[in-house]
Amino acid sequence: MEDKYIEEKAELRTLDALGDWKRTHSCCQLTAADIDTEVCLMGWVQFRRDHGGLIFIDLRDREGLTQVVFSPDENASAHERAHVLRVEYVIAIKGIVRARPEGMINSGMKTGEIEVEINDWKLLNTSATPPFSVEDRVETSEALRLKYRYLDLRRPKLAANFILRNRVAQSVRRYLDNLKFLEIETPILTKSTPEGARDFLVPSRLNQGEFYALPQSPQLFKQMLMVSGMERYYQICKCFRDEDLRADRQPEFTQIDIEMSFVDEEQVMNMAEGMVRTLFRETLGQELPDPFPRMPFDDAMQYYGVDKPDIRFDLKLTEITDIMRGSDFKVFAKAEMVKGMRVPGGGVLSRKEIDDLTEFVAIYGAKGLAWIKIKEDDWQSPIVKFFSQAERDGIRDRMGLVPGDIVFFQAGAPEMVNAALGNLRLKMGERFELIDESVFAPVWITDFPLFEYDPEEKRHVARHHPFTQVAEGDFETMVSDPDNAKARAYDIVLNGYEIGGGSIRNHNLDNQKKMFSALGISDEEAESKFGFLLSALEYGAPPHGGIAFGLDRLIMILCGAKSIRDVIAFPKTQKATCLMTEAPGEVSSRQLRDLGIKLREKPKKDD
RNA sequence: GGGGUCGUAGUUAAGUCGGUUAUAACGCCGGCCUGUCACGCCGGAGGGCGCGAGUUCGAGUCUCGUCGGCCCCGCCA
Numbered sequence: 001m002e003d004k005y006i007e008e009k010a011e012l013r014t015l016d017a018l019g020d021w022k023r024t025h026s027c028c029q030l031t032a033a034d035i036d037t038e039v040c041l042m043g044w045v046q047f048r049r050d051h052g053g054l055i056f057i058d059l060r061d062r063e064g065l066t067q068v069v070f071s072p073d074e075n076a077s078a079h080e081r082a083h084v085l086r087v088e089y090v091i092a093i094k095g096i097v098r099a100r101p102e103g104m105i106n107s108g109m110k111t112g113e114i115e116v117e118i119n120d121w122k123l124l125n126t127s128a129t130p131p132f133s134v135e136d137r138v139e140t141s142e143a144l145r146l147k148y149r150y151l152d153l154r155r156p157k158l159a160a161n162f163i164l165r166n167r168v169a170q171s172v173r174r175y176l177d178n179l180k181f182l183e184i185e186t187p188i189l190t191k192s193t194p195e196g197a198r199d200f201l202v203p204s205r206l207n208q209g210e211f212y213a214l215p216q217s218p219q220l221f222k223q224m225l226m227v228s229g230m231e232r233y234y235q236i237c238k239c240f241r242d243e244d245l246r247a248d249r250q251p252e253f254t255q256i257d258i259e260m261s262f263v264d265e266e267q268v269m270n271m272a273e274g275m276v277r278t279l280f281r282e283t284l285g286q287e288l289p290d291p292f293p294r295m296p297f298d299d300a301m302q303y304y305g306v307d308k309p310d311i312r313f314d315l316k317l318t319e320i321t322d323i324m325r326g327s328d329f330k331v332f333a334k335a336e337m338v339k340g341m342r343v344p345g346g347g348v349l350s351r352k353e354i355d356d357l358t359e360f361v362a363i364y365g366a367k368g369l370a371w372i373k374i375k376e377d378d379w380q381s382p383i384v385k386f387f388s389q390a391e392r393d394g395i396r397d398r399m400g401l402v403p404g405d406i407v408f409f410q411a412g413a414p415e416m417v418n419a420a421l422g423n424l425r426l427k428m429g430e431r432f433e434l435i436d437e438s439v440f441a442p443v444w445i446t447d448f449p450l451f452e453y454d455p456e457e458k459r460h461v462a463r464h465h466p467f468t469q470v471a472e473g474d475f476e477t478m479v480s481d482p483d484n485a486k487a488r489a490y491d492i493v494l495n496g497y498e499i500g501g502g503s504i505r506n507h508n509l510d511n512q513k514k515m516f517s518a519l520g521i522s523d524e525e526a527e528s529k530f531g532f533l534l535s536a537l538e539y540g541a542p543p544h545g546g547i548a549f550g551l552d553r554l555i556m557i558l559c560g561a562k563s564i565r566d567v568i569a570f571p572k573t574q575k576a577t578c579l580m581t582e583a584p585g586e587v588s589s590r591q592l593r594d595l596g597i598k599l600r601e602k603p604k605k606d607d
Numbered sequence: 608g609g610g611g612u613c614g615u616a617g618u619u620a621a622g623u624c625g626g627u628u629a630u631a632a633c634g635c636c637g638g639c640c641u642g643u644c645a646c647g648c649c650g651g652a653g654g655g656c657g658c659g660a661g662u663u664c665g666a667g668u669c670u671c672g673u674c675g676g677c678c679c680c681g682c683c684a
Contacts, residue, residue, distance in 0.1 A: 047646090049646045052640040069642085137645080141614085216684085247677085467684095573677090574678085575676090
């Protein structure tokens with residue numbers, strides 16, 4: 001008897017062909033204006049509410065939901081067949097748009113005023129019970145979501161991210177096209193560039209023992225295109241960096257890459273912020289400041305401790321190195337740098353919270369976290385007993401301390417002081433809810449140092465990249481005094497994320513050679529690594545510069561997503577694997593033989 | 608390379624000082640139900656606690672190792 005039953009059920013689940021049915025509307029489209037029209041919808045069963053008599057199905061496609069009703073009175077056979085419907089089954093329905101009965105309007109639903117009364121329907125496919133329910137509100141582990149990414153992407157929230165992503169990309173293309181930019185593709189199989197991030201390598205079958213590298217960015221190709229006279233280039237392209245992952249970093253990511261000839265930094269920045277303003281207006285209806293505020297790198301470090309300040313809230317760092325110089329508090333007196341951060345109202349922080357914050361700043365190398373709570377009558381602090389009255393007055397006046405405040409201090413190497421307090425600043429922004437999540441705060445960071453010292457390699461390396469032009473006025477001294485050379489470079493920061501950066505490049509051969517020599521790159525090395533660039537610069541390279549945006553990060557901020565993975569269709573895990581395809585994977589010995597590659601028996605951990 | 612955190616039915620979580628047969632909700636299966644919208648009601652099945660050792664009379668609980676997810680430091684021109 002049970003067998004017969006299963007057979008019966010299977011019979012009911014026979015799939016239908018699409019036939020000549022054509023979809024007429026999406027599932028978020030129908031309104032009261034469509035009442036009494038006949039429509040055909042196709043999609044997935046989101047919810048089923050089978051009352052035995054009436055059956056309600058919320059039908060979902062990528063745009064939204066529509067309630068459809070199977071009624072035994074209207075169409076008995078359509079209703080009878082509908083008992084088999086389950087979540088995620090794929091169906092096509094034909095029916096009449098009806099106004100919902102009085103009091104049955106669902107105001108929480110975009111199509112809540114109407115429903116579709118079924119005349120006929122087709123079962124296009126069944127579905128196994130999904131491992132997690134395809135709904136926004138369900139919190140399931142990210143591992144499971146990534147394994148079944150195709151189901152995860154059905155969730156309306158995630159689908160909406162990709163709809164927005166498309167609109168941003170289209171807005172960018174329209175904007176750049178209007179400004180006569182050419183979209184030009186550059187190679188994915190290219191040459192390893194030793195400066196910068198670790199490359200992904202691809203072995204060459206036809207040239208055994210040699211490797212292509214996947215591009216970290218199309219930097220040199222776009223410069224070549226300027227030499228080619230393309231004048232204005234852009235590309236929305238994949239870039240690859242074999243470095244460790246973070247919530248906002250993936251090994252392959254998408255860049256909006258732009259380069260222009262015959263321009264200075266003002267023109268690049270104007271073009272770029274116009275693009276960002278336009279895409280915000282066109283996709284979110286949000287107006288951004290015009291122009292974007294600008295901040296020199298030195299100020300960013302001084303007041304925010306980072307080169308990507310979140311200026312949505314107003315806490316700032318204050319340097320007090322000079323005040324503490326002769327102090328009895330030797331930790332401060334001897335420190336290369338002493339900075340404080342005043343947190344208005346921070347006096348409410350408990351001892352436990354301060355202990356946790358001390359642990360937090362230790363991540364950045366801080367040995368401790370000095371603090372003072374400003375009370376009505378006195379200062380409460382483990383360190384203030386070491387301060388003279390003049391020192392107390394000096395700190396109070398410079399920082400504008402008032403009762404209720406807490407001040408945090410760091411003393412030591414500037415890198416540590418800035419990192420610890422800069423990140424503590426963000427922590428305090430969250431703790432005291434100083435951040436208005438509806439605000440988008442862009443800021444240009446300018447006047448970057450041309451170099452930074454790499455203690456591992458014991459030489460100066462380019463802070464931006466080695467093709468960046470030195471600031472006017474620093475050309476003569478860039479080799480003798482590299483620490484004070486500025487670059488014609490600029491970053492664009494949004495809500496504390498670096499979303500783009502660029503520079504004016506060296507179009508003059510001598511300048512480029514001087515840059516290489518400042519970086520300790522010999523003529524031979526420069527020739528072997530960047531020979532084609534040096535050669536191109538000999539043939540009438542126009543002045544040029546550009547910028548590149550991290551599209552994924554930008555979309556992440558627009559979506560309010562916490563991770564870049566939520567705006568990338570098939571992202572990698574933190575170990576750079578894909579849980580869906582199980583990449584990376586082993587390859588056949590035949591493939592290895594073709595490539596002339598022999599694997600070690602057992603990869604050793606060291607080496 | 609390092610620090611932190613998590614891993615228990617399909618899913619999300621609870622599980623006390625180590626103690627009988629490991630809880631709950633949702634989902635799933637079956638039945639009932641003509642205005643629900645995360646429908647409702649009744650009944651049922653389903654896991655041996657990521658994996659491997661160890662301690663113990665006894666381990667989901669303790670120890671060691673290992674695998675995996677996430678966050679972070681380093682790294683990311």
